[in-house]
Amino acid sequence: MEKWQRMSEAEKQIMDIIWASDRPVTTAQIIARLPEDKAWKQNTVITFLARLMEKGLVSATRVGKANHYQPRMSEQEYRYCETRQFIQDVHNGSVTGLISALCESGDLTKEDIEALMKRLKE
Structure with a gap:
């Protein structure tokens, strides 16, 4: 696109x-x-x-x-674009900034953290 x-x-x-x-x-x-x-x-x-x-x-x-x-694009593709734009707009393009904000806000559950760790190891 x-x-x-x-x-x-x-x-x-x-x-x-x-x-x-x-x-x-x-x-x-x-x-x-x-x-x-x-x-x-x-x-x-x-x-x-x-x-x-x-x-x-x-x-x-x-x-x-x-x-x-x-x-012309799938819902999944659109979500990826929205996510990339959000990270750019709110966290100056920093994925680490996004994850830090989630950790500091307490919005991540233990299960979320485990799933993220597993995904990052892949």
Whole structure:
């Protein structure tokens, strides 16, 4: 991916639906899968999809009268990008700084530490 851009919360809700699908989805299918508390109109969803396309996160293929949307990166790949950006923004690119902050805050359990140690030894 040439230039990664962070998604808004609303865009992420759309992406979650796209990622959960095993094949490309239409705007109508996305609207049908939105949670009940999200009563977005079709134009709103289309706007979010256009933004996701501009960010390079989604591609569209025209089939008949409908666009079929599919992800250009997996949810896992996106999480990696988010994590790298967080470490860069908050810890000046230092993974050690991130781990130190977790240790000092008391957020790591004994099991977390053991799993990290095992992973680092691999």
